[in-house]
Amino acid sequence: MKIIIVDDDTLVSTSLKTIIEANENFKVIATASNGAEAIRLYKEHIPDILLMDIRMGRVSGLDAAEEILNTFPKAKILFLTTFADDEYIVKALKIGAKGYILKQHYNSIVPALNAVCSGQNVFGEQIISKLPTVAFDMENKKDYKEYGLLDKEYVIIKLVAKGLSNKEIAKEIYLGEGTVRNYLSVILDKLNLRDRTQLAIFYFNNLQK
Known part of the structure; x- marks a missing residue:
């Protein structure tokens, strides 16, 4: 499975690549540092999953995801962020993201990628607990x-x-x-x-x- 990682912290991107490629099912084909790059790289590579942060310079992850999904409605976008803000969760759900998990739960990243690849939606436990009130x-x-x-x-x-x-x-x-x-x-x-x-x-x- 082809993965693109989008995060404005190069160290985070490198760490994620190492974690993900330890699983032979996944190959990180590109990385980006902002939403504008994410849009360009998605169009260029059409990855199986776009793993993306939310708060980034130039174009946010949410705005990038919305633009990508408008053009590629079947795109599988998984948000990986440190922020569990209600506003972000609501928008992620509305635009059609396949998942929303927190970076601190790094052990859940590969299982989440597997789940999204199989067609499931994935939301971390902390996010699920918010759904009834934010939605x-x-x-x-x-x-x-x-x-x-x-x-x-x-x-x-x-x-x-x-x-x-x-x-x-x-x-x-x-x-x-x-x-x-x-x-x-x-x-x-x-x-x-x-x-x-x-x-x-x-x-x-x-x-x-």
């Missing part, structure tokens, strides 16, 4: 915790009430479709409900403000 406005909800519901369970109930299918929910909150089915099974058991219709009715009667 949805939950300020006006009633207290769903009195029903023993978790944040993500509430989000799924809300999407069911909007009429979304399991596949659509999975895409919306970046989970596998099977994981959504498992969540729904747990939710129905918790609330002693039979099906999605009852769940939607429960939401409108008890959770919607």
